[in-house]
Amino acid sequence: MKTGTLDWRQLMVDFRLFGILLLMMVGLTLISDRFLTVDNLTNVLWSVCLIGIMTTGAIYAPITGGIDLSVASIAALAGIVANVLMNVYGLHWLLSIVITLLIGVLIGWVNGVVTTKFLVPAFIVTMAAKTYLFGVAMLVSNGDQITIMQPKEFLAIGVSKFLGIPIPIYIMAVLVIVSHILLKHTVFGRQCIAVGANEVSAKLSGVNPDRTRIIVYIISSVTASIAGIVMASLTQQAYAMNATGYEFDVITAIVIGGTSLMGGNGSVTGALIGAVMVGFINNGLNLLDMPSAYHPIATGIVILAALILNQGVSIPKSIQYLLSCFKPASVK
Amino acid sequence: MSVSAIRRLILIGLLIAIGIALSIANPSFLTVDNLMTLLQEASLTGIVAIGFTLILITAGIDMSIGAVIAITSMICINFISYTQLPAYIYIPIALAMGCAIGWVNGFFITHFKLPEFIVTLATRGILAGLALIAAVKDSQGFVKNVFIQDEVFLAFGETVGPVYIVTIVFFVLAFCTQFFLKRTRAGTNVYATGANPTAARLSGINTDRTLIGVYMFSGFCAALTSIFLSARMMTAMPEFGIGSEMDVIASVIIGGTPFTGGVGDIWGTVIGTLFLALIKNGILKLGLSPYIQPIVIGGIIVVVVVLDVWYKDFAEKRAARSARQKQMQSKEGV
Numbered sequence: 001m002k003t004g005t006l007d008w009r010q011l012m013v014d015f016r017l018f019g020i021l022l023l024m025m026v027g028l029t030l031i032s033d034r035f036l037t038v039d040n041l042t043n044v045l046w047s048v049c050l051i052g053i054m055t056t057g058a059i060y061a062p063i064t065g066g067i068d069l070s071v072a073s074i075a076a077l078a079g080i081v082a083n084v085l086m087n088v089y090g091l092h093w094l095l096s097i098v099i100t101l102l103i104g105v106l107i108g109w110v111n112g113v114v115t116t117k118f119l120v121p122a123f124i125v126t127m128a129a130k131t132y133l134f135g136v137a138m139l140v141s142n143g144d145q146i147t148i149m150q151p152k153e154f155l156a157i158g159v160s161k162f163l164g165i166p167i168p169i170y171i172m173a174v175l176v177i178v179s180h181i182l183l184k185h186t187v188f189g190r191q192c193i194a195v196g197a198n199e200v201s202a203k204l205s206g207v208n209p210d211r212t213r214i215i216v217y218i219i220s221s222v223t224a225s226i227a228g229i230v231m232a233s234l235t236q237q238a239y240a241m242n243a244t245g246y247e248f249d250v251i252t253a254i255v256i257g258g259t260s261l262m263g264g265n266g267s268v269t270g271a272l273i274g275a276v277m278v279g280f281i282n283n284g285l286n287l288l289d290m291p292s293a294y295h296p297i298a299t300g301i302v303i304l305a306a307l308i309l310n311q312g313v314s315i316p317k318s319i320q321y322l323l324s325c326f327k328p329a330s331v332k
Numbered sequence: 333m334s335v336s337a338i339r340r341l342i343l344i345g346l347l348i349a350i351g352i353a354l355s356i357a358n359p360s361f362l363t364v365d366n367l368m369t370l371l372q373e374a375s376l377t378g379i380v381a382i383g384f385t386l387i388l389i390t391a392g393i394d395m396s397i398g399a400v401i402a403i404t405s406m407i408c409i410n411f412i413s414y415t416q417l418p419a420y421i422y423i424p425i426a427l428a429m430g431c432a433i434g435w436v437n438g439f440f441i442t443h444f445k446l447p448e449f450i451v452t453l454a455t456r457g458i459l460a461g462l463a464l465i466a467a468v469k470d471s472q473g474f475v476k477n478v479f480i481q482d483e484v485f486l487a488f489g490e491t492v493g494p495v496y497i498v499t500i501v502f503f504v505l506a507f508c509t510q511f512f513l514k515r516t517r518a519g520t521n522v523y524a525t526g527a528n529p530t531a532a533r534l535s536g537i538n539t540d541r542t543l544i545g546v547y548m549f550s551g552f553c554a555a556l557t558s559i560f561l562s563a564r565m566m567t568a569m570p571e572f573g574i575g576s577e578m579d580v581i582a583s584v585i586i587g588g589t590p591f592t593g594g595v596g597d598i599w600g601t602v603i604g605t606l607f608l609a610l611i612k613n614g615i616l617k618l619g620l621s622p623y624i625q626p627i628v629i630g631g632i633i634v635v636v637v638v639l640d641v642w643y644k645d646f647a648e649k650r651a652a653r654s655a656r657q658k659q660m661q662s663k664e665g666v
Contacts, residue, residue, distance in 0.1 A: 132629070292464075293461045296460050301458060304455075
C-alpha cells in the first residue's frame with residue numbers, strides 16, 4: 001500500500017493543514033503590521049520549537065489510545081534538576097543532561113507501568129504525575145525563579161547558532177525526522193498503531209501491548225525532558241511554573257495534526273504543522289493585545305473543533321440535531 | 333464480608349488512627365473549632381465529589397468541575413456588584429448555569445462520540461478563561477476583591493450550632509444521591525450505562541440521556557460548591573476551584589469507586605473525602621512545607637489504585653483457590 005503509490009488522502013489532509021496555515025499567516029499580516037517582522041517571527045519560532053520537541057514524543061501516547069498530560073511538569077522539573085546538578089553539585093554539563101534524561105526515562109516508566117499493569121486510565125495517571133511532579137519541582141527549587149548563569153556550554157544550547165540557524169531548530173528537526181521514521185517505517189511504530197487500533201487483535205498477532213505502551217510513555221517523557229533542557233537554556237532560568245499549560249498546547253497541536261485521540265493513527269508532520277499553528281494562534285492573540293485569559297479559550301475551542309472535524313461529522317447535520325433538542329416534546 | 337466492606341472498615345480504622353496520631357502530635361487538632369473547619373473543608377470537596385462519583389460510575393470523567401466553580405462564583409459576584417437582585421434570584425441562575433455547562437459537556441460526549449476527558453479538558457480551558465474575563469475589575473483593569481455584603485448569600489457560610497450549613501447540605505445530598513442510585517430506576521440506569529453501554533442500550537435504556545443527566549448533575553454540584561465557597565470566603569476570585577479536580581478525584585478514588593465504571597457508591601466517597609481532608613489538615617498541623625501537598629495528593633491516587641488492583645488480584649486468586657478446594661472435597665466425598 002505504501003510503496004510506489006502516494007497516499008493521496010493523507011497528502012490532502014496535510015495539504016489542507018498547510019492551506020489553513022497560509023491563510024492564518026496572511027490574516028495575521030493583514031491584522032497587525034508587527035507580525036511579519038524578524039523579531040516577532042523569531043519569538044514564534046521559539047515557542048514552536050518547544051511545543052514541537054514535546055509533540056514529537058507525546059504523539060505516541062494518543063496513537064496507542066492513551067494520553068500524556070504530564071509533559072509540562074516533566075519539562076519544568078528537567079530544567080530545575082539540570083540546574084541543581086550543574087550548579088549545586090558541580091557536575092559536568094553533559095553528564096547532568098544525561099542524568100536528567102535518565103530521570104525522564106524513570107518518570108515515563110512509572111507512568112507506563114501504572115497505566116498498563118494496573119489498568120488505570122492514562123489521563124488519570126499522567127494527571128496525577130503532573131500534580132506530584134509539580135510538587136517535586138516546587139520542593140527542589142523552593143518555589144524560586146532560579147537564574148542559570150553557569151556553565152556557558154549549557155546556555156549555548158538555546159542561544160547559539162550553527163550556519164545561521166539556532167540550535168533548537170536543529171534539535172526539533174532531528175527529533176521530527178526520527179519520530180516520523182520511527183512511526184512510519186519501523187516495527188515499533190507499526191506496533192503502536194496496531195495497539196491503538198485494536199489491542200486484542202494486536203495481542204493475538206504477537207505484539208506485547210504493555211511493553212509497547214511503557215516504551216511510548218518513556219519516549220514521551222524523554223522528549224519532554226529535552227524540551228525542558230532547551231527551555232531552561234533558552235530562558236536562562238529554572239522555574240516550576242515555566243511550562244505551565246504547555247500540555248494543552250501539545251494536545252492541541254497533536255489534534256490539529258489529524259491524530260484522533262482514540263488511537264490507531266497519527267501523523268508527526270501533521271502535528272508539526274499543528275505546533276506552528278498553535279504558535280501563530282498564541283502570537284496572534286498577543287499581537288491583538290488580548291488578555292492572557294483568551295489563550296485557554298482559544299485553545300479549548302480549537303481542540304473541540306479539530307476533534308469534531310477529525311471525527312468526520314457533518315456540521316449542518318449537527319446543527320439540525322442541536323435545534324431538534326430544543327423543540328417541545330409534543331412535536332415528536 | 334465483601335471486599336468493599338473490608339476496604340471501608342480499613343479506611344475508617346486508618347481515619348481513626350491518623351486522627352489519634354495527629355491529636356497526640358498537636359493538641360490543637362482535637363478542638364471543636366478545628367474539627368468543624370475540617371468537616372467544612374471536607375464538605376466543600378465532598379459536594380463536588382458526589383457528582384463526580386456518578387460520572388465515574390458511568391466510566392466517564394469530568395475535568396471541568398474546577399472551572400465550573402470559578403465561572404459560577406464569577407456569575408454570582410457580577411450579580412452582587414452590578415445589580416440589586418436578591419440572592420434567591422441569582423443563586424438559582426448560577427445553579428442552572430452549572431447544569432447548562434454539564435449539558436454542553438454531555439452533548440459533545442454523546443453526540444460526537446468524543447473522549448470525555450478531552451471534551452471536559454477543553455471546556456475547562458474555555459470556562460477558566462471566561463471566568464477571568466468575567467471577573468469584576470477595577471479602573472486599572474486588575475481583578476477587584478469584592479467583599480460580599482448580601483446577608484442572604486452570606487448565610488450559606490453560617491453555622492447551625494457548631495456545625496456549618498455546608499456540612500449538613502453535604503450529608504443530606506449524599507443521602508439523597510445514595511437513595512437515588514440504589515432505589516430508583518434512573519439510578520440503576522446509571523450503573524447499567526457504566527457497566528456495559530451497549531448492553532444497556534440494547535435493553536432499552538436511553539444511555540445518551542443518562543450520560544447527559546449525570547454530567548448535568550456534576551455541573552450542578554460544582555455550582556452548589558461555588559456558592560458555599562464564596563459565602564465562606566466572603567468574596568469570589570476567578571481562581572476559585574481551578575486545580576481542585578485532583579482533590580476530588582483523589583477523594584473518590586480513596587472511597588473505592590474504580591475508573592472502570594459500573595461500581596461505586598456515595599458512602600465510600602464520603603469516607604474518602606473525610607480521609608483526604610484529614611490528611612491535608614494533618615500536613616498543615618504538622619507544619620510541613622505546603623509544596624508537599626500536591627506530592628501527597630498525586631501520590632495517593634497512584635498508590636491507592638495500585639493497592640486496589642493488587643488486592644483485587646489477591647482476592648480473586650484466593651476465591652479461585654477456595655472454590656477449587658471445595659470442588660476437590662466434594663469429589664472426595666463422592
